[in-house]
Amino acid sequence: MGKFTFSSNPSHPRWGEFAIESTIRLLAFSSIGFVILIFFFLIREGLPIFWEVSPDNLFGTRWYPNFGLFGTVPLILGSLLVTVTAILIALPLGVATAVFVREVAPNWAREILKPMIEILAGIPSVVLGFFGMTIVAPLVREVLGAPTGLTAFTGAIILAYMALPTIISVAEDALDAVPKSYRDAGLAMGATQWQTIWRVVVPAARSGIVTAVMLGLGRAIGETMAVMMVTGNAARMPLTLDSLFRPIRTMTATIAAEMGEVAQGSVHYHALFGIGIILFVITFIINATAAVTIFKKPRRGGLR
Amino acid sequence: MEPKIRFQNVSYFYGDRPALRGVTLDIPPNAITVIFGPAGGGKTTLLRLINRLNDEVEGTRMTGRVLLDGQDIYTPGVDVPLLRRRVGMVFALPLPLPGTVRENILYGPKLAGVRDQARLDEILERSLRLAALWDEVKDRLDDPASRLSGGQQQRLCIARSLAMEPEVLLLDEPTSGLDPISTGKVEEALQELKHQYTIVIVPHSVQQAARVADYAAFFLMGELVECQPGRDLFTTPRDRRTEDYITGRFG
Numbered sequence: 001m002g003k004f005t006f007s008s009n010p011s012h013p014r015w016g017e018f019a020i021e022s023t024i025r026l027l028a029f030s031s032i033g034f035v036i037l038i039f040f041f042l043i044r045e046g047l048p049i050f051w052e053v054s055p056d057n058l059f060g061t062r063w064y065p066n067f068g069l070f071g072t073v074p075l076i077l078g079s080l081l082v083t084v085t086a087i088l089i090a091l092p093l094g095v096a097t098a099v100f101v102r103e104v105a106p107n108w109a110r111e112i113l114k115p116m117i118e119i120l121a122g123i124p125s126v127v128l129g130f131f132g133m134t135i136v137a138p139l140v141r142e143v144l145g146a147p148t149g150l151t152a153f154t155g156a157i158i159l160a161y162m163a164l165p166t167i168i169s170v171a172e173d174a175l176d177a178v179p180k181s182y183r184d185a186g187l188a189m190g191a192t193q194w195q196t197i198w199r200v201v202v203p204a205a206r207s208g209i210v211t212a213v214m215l216g217l218g219r220a221i222g223e224t225m226a227v228m229m230v231t232g233n234a235a236r237m238p239l240t241l242d243s244l245f246r247p248i249r250t251m252t253a254t255i256a257a258e259m260g261e262v263a264q265g266s267v268h269y270h271a272l273f274g275i276g277i278i279l280f281v282i283t284f285i286i287n288a289t290a291a292v293t294i295f296k297k298p299r300r301g302g303l304r
Numbered sequence: 305m306e307p308k309i310r311f312q313n314v315s316y317f318y319g320d321r322p323a324l325r326g327v328t329l330d331i332p333p334n335a336i337t338v339i340f341g342p343a344g345g346g347k348t349t350l351l352r353l354i355n356r357l358n359d360e361v362e363g364t365r366m367t368g369r370v371l372l373d374g375q376d377i378y379t380p381g382v383d384v385p386l387l388r389r390r391v392g393m394v395f396a397l398p399l400p401l402p403g404t405v406r407e408n409i410l411y412g413p414k415l416a417g418v419r420d421q422a423r424l425d426e427i428l429e430r431s432l433r434l435a436a437l438w439d440e441v442k443d444r445l446d447d448p449a450s451r452l453s454g455g456q457q458q459r460l461c462i463a464r465s466l467a468m469e470p471e472v473l474l475l476d477e478p479t480s481g482l483d484p485i486s487t488g489k490v491e492e493a494l495q496e497l498k499h500q501y502t503i504v505i506v507p508h509s510v511q512q513a514a515r516v517a518d519y520a521a522f523f524l525m526g527e528l529v530e531c532q533p534g535r536d537l538f539t540t541p542r543d544r545r546t547e548d549y550i551t552g553r554f555g
């Protein structure tokens with residue numbers, strides 16, 4: 001009686017477990033630590049630009065570092081123009097593909113399509129950039145009769161292509177999560193399969209689809225390599241209607257192209273990190289918005 | 305009187321497992337017909353055959369005929385969406401569609417192509433009144449439907465079906481999630497509705513079956529045991545198994 005041999009004996013601490021736990025904890029904290037370090041480095045190197053250069057200059061329209069002009073606005077607008085256009089292309093395509101894969105395609109087609117979409121996600125961006133330069137850009141030039149094929153639009157096409165796998169798979173999961181009873185309810189009202197999908201299932205999956213687009217957007221705005229290769233890299237203000245079909249330059253491409261040739265600690269150097277900070281803030285806002293839409297989810301209505 | 309719906313020797317299989325076995329049943333118009341019996345008896349399956357909602361389930365097989373107004377609804381060439389507008393259905397879980405109260409009700413009419421605003425307003429009010437919900441939601445028509453209480457949501461679903469001006473209303477345990485007061489309201493609404501519609505309901509209890517039935521059909525393991533006017537079936541059942549079930553002496 002009363003022999004609880006399974007209870008742990010306090011005089012025998014479990015060293016193995018302790019060691020594993022400490023290692024995991026150490027690794028976890030160090031990766032958080034690295035993120036914080038990177039963040040501080042970014043702040044330390046980038047923040048000085050905000051007083052080294054006057055605000056009119058920093059938020060001016062001309063980026064000519066050699067002449068002391070550090071206007072970041074054309075770069076910000078360039079990034080936004082490319083990204084927004086990319087989303088406008090990727091959103092309908094991505095959602096339509098997700099709907100097709102999830103709702104329409106027969107099982108065997110779904111089995112083939114899903115891995116293909118995942119492979120698409122794995123293509124390195126430099127390969128896409130190459131593809132953009134050699135195939136998409138000439139096509140854009142021919143079709144539009146533009147002087148060059150290296151335009152904002154070309155960048156947007158490539159970015160859309162990069163954002164698609166994310167949008168498709170996240171949107172597909174969202175559609176999958178819509179209970180079957182919603183489909184039944186739609187069909188029972190005399191809706192056709194298409195009407196049920198567009199008027200019932202897709203709206204019910206709305207928050208998941210918004211998340212999908214946000215994640216795709218997050219991926220697109222930070223993308224560097226492919227964009228640098230196909231947008232022409234001219235830091236001009238995209239203000240006229242045809243800007244989309246002219247060369248532009250993005251924030252990421254500017255940093256990547258100029259970082260190699262700038263003297264450490266110079267104003268130009270600080271300016272590039274300053275762009276990094278701006279980019280960080282924008283991405284942070286996008287991700288935070290995505291997170292808020294994810295956690296605000298249960299608006300499905302009375303499933304209880 | 306000509307039956308509204310006729311089942312003629314209908315058997316139905318999910319894979320190889322029969323869910324209905326040789327069911328022959330006439331459902332009269334302008335009355336409430338109750339389909340009841342223990343779980344797994346095929347009640348839901350029977351309802352879903354009337355609006356062909358089971359077309360969506362894969363790997364099933366049906367023999368026999370189902371007639372609506374004397375027409376076989378399973379012959380090739382039947383317009384299934386149109387059939388489903390004639391035969392409305394309300395499910396066990398109240399399931400508002402995404403959107404407002406108004407959008408929920410007008411969903412069906414808009415699909416059917418009604419565009420005239422005055423007509424839409426009229427349909428909105430009429431169906432909400434029929435479902436005994438108008439007074440509770442007339443000031444909240446543009447609120448999200450998901451904010452209504454469970455009982456209100458279920459009457460909203462009834463109103464949504466009525467907005468399509470169907471001839472038949474199928475209800476599958478429409479009050480299973482509701483409190484007694486909401487249940488009472490739904491049952492009252494049905495008593496009003498039966499003058500215009502053919503109502504087929506799977507009740508959530510024998511008591512409810514006895515309360516609302518003009519006609520009652522008892523199903524056991526896919527078989528129709530008996531069908532009689534409700535008054536007779538619940539007082540003098542013909543079959544021993546029916547009697548056992550309604551007196552609670554069942555297995």
Ligand SMILES: Nc1ncnc2c1ncn2[C@@H]1O[C@H](COP(=O)(O)OP(=O)(O)OP(=O)(O)O)[C@@H](O)[C@H]1O
Binds near residue numbers: 341342344346347350
């Ligand atoms: N989609 C389906 N796939 C396979 N079998 C099914 C399916 N739906 C129903 N069944 C089977 O068919 C039989 C009848 O089911 P049904 O849902 O019609 O019964 P029910 O009388 O409505 O039961 P309950 O009172 O539990 O709602 C059951 O044995 C059930 O397991």
Ligand SMILES: [Mg+2]
Binds near residue numbers: 347349476
């Ligand atoms: Mg059922």
